[in-house]
Amino acid sequence: MVYSPNQQGSENQFHRYYQRLSPALKKPKVRTSTTAVFSFLAISLFAWYAIRPTAQTIIFLRREIADKTVLNEQMENKITALIEAQATYETIKERLPIIQQALPYNPDAVILARQLRNLAVVSGASVSAIQIPSLPILGQEATPGAKLAPSKPLEPFPVSVVLSGSYTSLKTFMDGLLSLRRITSIDSITLKPALRLGAPGDTIQLSIRLQSYYLTQ
Numbered sequence: 001m002v003y004s005p006n007q008q009g010s011e012n013q014f015h016r017y018y019q020r021l022s023p024a025l026k027k028p029k030v031r032t033s034t035t036a037v038f039s040f041l042a043i044s045l046f047a048w049y050a051i052r053p054t055a056q057t058i059i060f061l062r063r064e065i066a067d068k069t070v071l072n073e074q075m076e077n078k079i080t081a082l083i084e085a086q087a088t089y090e091t092i093k094e095r096l097p098i099i100q101q102a103l104p105y106n107p108d109a110v111i112l113a114r115q116l117r118n119l120a121v122v123s124g125a126s127v128s129a130i131q132i133p134s135l136p137i138l139g140q141e142a143t144p145g146a147k148l149a150p151s152k153p154l155e156p157f158p159v160s161v162v163l164s165g166s167y168t169s170l171k172t173f174m175d176g177l178l179s180l181r182r183i184t185s186i187d188s189i190t191l192k193p194a195l196r197l198g199a200p201g202d203t204i205q206l207s208i209r210l211q212s213y214y215l216t217q
Contacts, residue, residue, distance in 0.1 A: 102183045107135045107157060107214045112182055116161055119180065123173035125165030125206075132159050159184070159210040164194045170206050177208075185211045 092099075109132045120127045135157055163173065170191075177184070187209040194203040 098181065101181050103154070103213060103215050105215050107155075107212075108182075109135055109157070109159075112159065112184075112212055115180065115182060116159075116177075119176045120163050120165075120173055123165070123176060124169035125163045125173050127161065127163045128205075129162040130159070131161075133157065153216060154213045155216050156211045156213050158187070159212055161208045161210065162205065164203055164205045166202055167204060170204055173206070183213055187211055 113130045113132060116130060117127050163170070165173070177186075188207075189209075190207040192205050194205045
């Protein structure tokens with residue numbers, strides 16, 4: 001076999017390096033130190049691969065514990081809020097019928113007209129007209145377009161009342177209207193002398209435009 005000059009040079013260089021290192025490797029201290037270093041490296045390498053899954057599991061568990069702690073605090077806050085809401089409901093439960101009368105879930109236009117007429121009778125006034133526009137029939141199936149429209153929590157509807165009587169009776173009617181359990185707001189008030197035949201000279205005609213409300217489902 002024929003060697004090139006470069007190959008022969010490399011071989012000679014390796015041989016000289018080995019000759020210099022060989023005496024050192026033959027010494028007991030050097031051999032022991034080398035064995036200890038390689039043993040330590042091997043143990044460290046195997047220990048890393050053995051500990052790594054455990055370390056990852058510990059990190060994952062600590063993160064999960066932190067998330068569960070935050071979730072537990074949120075659940076406790078919700079439970080506390082529900083307990084407070086239940087306590088508030090128990091406190092006002094007896095007054096719920098009054099609230100439902102003030103803001104019913106349907107217009108109850110007939111009941112409102114009856115209340116206004118009874119108030120006029122008690123006040124000593126005479127009702128000549130109560131006008132309430134047509135209201136939607138609740139419970140009917142809405143059209144698809146209506147279902148897409150956003151619903152309002154309160155739905156108003158106008159009410160017009162015309163009555164006549166003395167100033168004292170009309171004032172009593174207005175005071176009773178302001179203290180009526182059914183929630184209403186006054187849009188306009190018109191006063192003028194009554195032109196009815198046979199009416200006393202102090203008779204006044206009162207026209208009121210009101211807004212009443214009901215809750216939408």
